[in-house]
Each structure stands twice: as structure tokens, then as C-alpha cells.
Amino acid sequence: MEKLAQLLQHPPSPLETVHDELFAAKGLRLFVKRDDLLHPQVSGNKWRKLQHNLLGANRLGHSKLITFGGAFSNHIAAVAAAGLDFGFSTLGVISGEADEARQNPTLRFAKACGMALHFTSRTAFRSNSPNDLLKILGISTEGATILPQGGANCLALPGCRAIVAETEAQLGHLPDYFVTACGTGTTLAGIASGISGQGCKALGVPVIKGGFMQKEVENLLAACGETPSTNWQIVDGYHHGGYAKWTPELVAFINDFKRRTGIPLDPIYTGKAFYAASQLAKEGYFPAGSSIVLVHTGGLQGIAGFNERFGGGVIEA
């Protein structure tokens, strides 16, 4: 239990001031909320989303976490590491074949943390509800907390909401903008639910094609009993072709950002969100004098898998 108490008593993630000539030339102040530094393995928004879910599992007397994800999923890696660190056994239902996943660094890591892996075809994964998938695979849910893919549930919101209060305390005021990547939209929903008043807006950058993120976030906020607000907005058009798709411009941006600031970004989530913010700054989207906080939601474990798939060293170490 003492260990679990650390979930709420962690120090705030650093808020780094970043000097970026593009932003400075437009009269903008740029900060990066380094949630990637919250925990060595349960990094970024995974930490924020899992905090209250782990406490909830403990309250229910559950000793096991069951979850779902793709073969390169940051969520799978984070749940496996969190289980090991906080004393839960873990089981991951993975979309894809066991053979193709054998050499995958994310799943090797999850396995090394003690996660039991169950594979299912992509079609079965897509077309069945989580509960049906567990039934088909014959997995017992006794004594287990079931976490949805991406950790997208209402218990994920309070952890993400804390980003706002932490940042306000660090800056001495709310920033004009938060910018975060959107996969399920949960992190954006959490941040939006923590903003009070009119001066601050949370921008969400979908990393997936399809134009459905606005509805996803609205639905999640409503399902979790949050009042609708205008303090968040989806900024579409920066997915670079879709989930885990990339362009040479994106990779060049990530490598350049790391060289200039020392801050590593992943190509699936944070690279796309930070690229979007930089394009918006270039286009004059942010009024001069604005303060902008880019939320580093982690995901750096995915770089190894990305470089293996797309040719070694695409993202510079």
C-alpha cells in the first residue's frame, strides 16, 4: 500500500522553458511539460491515466490487470511495467500474430516485466468487444481489473487533469494554450476538464486519420459527467498519413528538435503534436504574447520499434 501511495505523492513533472527561434520570432513563450520524466517506464500520459486506475484496482482487492493493445503499444508496455512496480500481475491481449511479434522490443519488454501475452487476429481484435474477446480466449477475469485499450476510461481523467494544476503552480498562471497528442482523446479530455475560466485552451492533435476525435472527446467527457466546455479544440491535419505513418518532414522535425533542445520525441504521438504546434506558430495561429505548453506525453519506448521497422537510425538516438 505504501508503494501505491506514491502514485499520488509524486513530485510534479518538470516544466521546461524552451528557446525556439520560430516561436520567439512570433512573440510566443514556449514550455514543455516533461511528463516523459515522471517514471522510468510508466511514462507520460500512461502514468497519468494509470494512477487512479491502479488505486481503484487496489480498492477492489484486485491483484491482476488485464488490458488490450497493438504489438507496439505504449499502453501495453506501461501496464506491464506498472504491474511489476506496484505489485499486480498483468495480462495483455495483443492484436496480431505471436510470430511477427517475437522480435518486437515493446512485447519483449512487456514479457520481461512478467506480462502474460495472448495473441488474437487483427480482425477478431477489431470486431469483438473486450469482454467477448476475453471469453473467446478463455481468459478468467476473476480478481482482475480490466483496462480498456489506451487506458481510455473515466478513472484516467483525474490524473490527466492534474497536469493543469501542476502547470499553473509552476508558471504562476495558466498558460494560454496546452497542446497534446490525441489517440483516444482521453488526455485532452482530462486536461480540458481541469481548465476553468476562458483564458486557456487545450488543443488536441489527432495522430489517427478519420476526423472522429471531436466526437470521441465529447462522448468521453459526457460519459464521465463533465460539463461541456469550449476550452478545448481539435486541430486536425497533422497525422502524416495516419496512425504510425510518417513523412520525411516529421522525422526531420523530430531529429532537429532533439538537436536544438535536447528533448527526444517519438514519431507516433509527441512528434506529430509538437510538429503541429510549430506549424501553427509559423502560420500565425497563436496571438503574439501567448504562452504555450506542449505536453510531452512520453512514448519514447516506441522509437526502437519504429527504427526497426523503418530502417535503423531513422529517429536519432
Ligand SMILES: Cc1ncc(COP(=O)(O)O)c(C=O)c1O
Ligand atoms: C505517448 C503517447 N502520447 C499520446 C497518446 C494519446 O493519448 P490519448 O489516448 O489519451 O489521446 C498516447 C496514447 O495513448 C501515447 O502513447
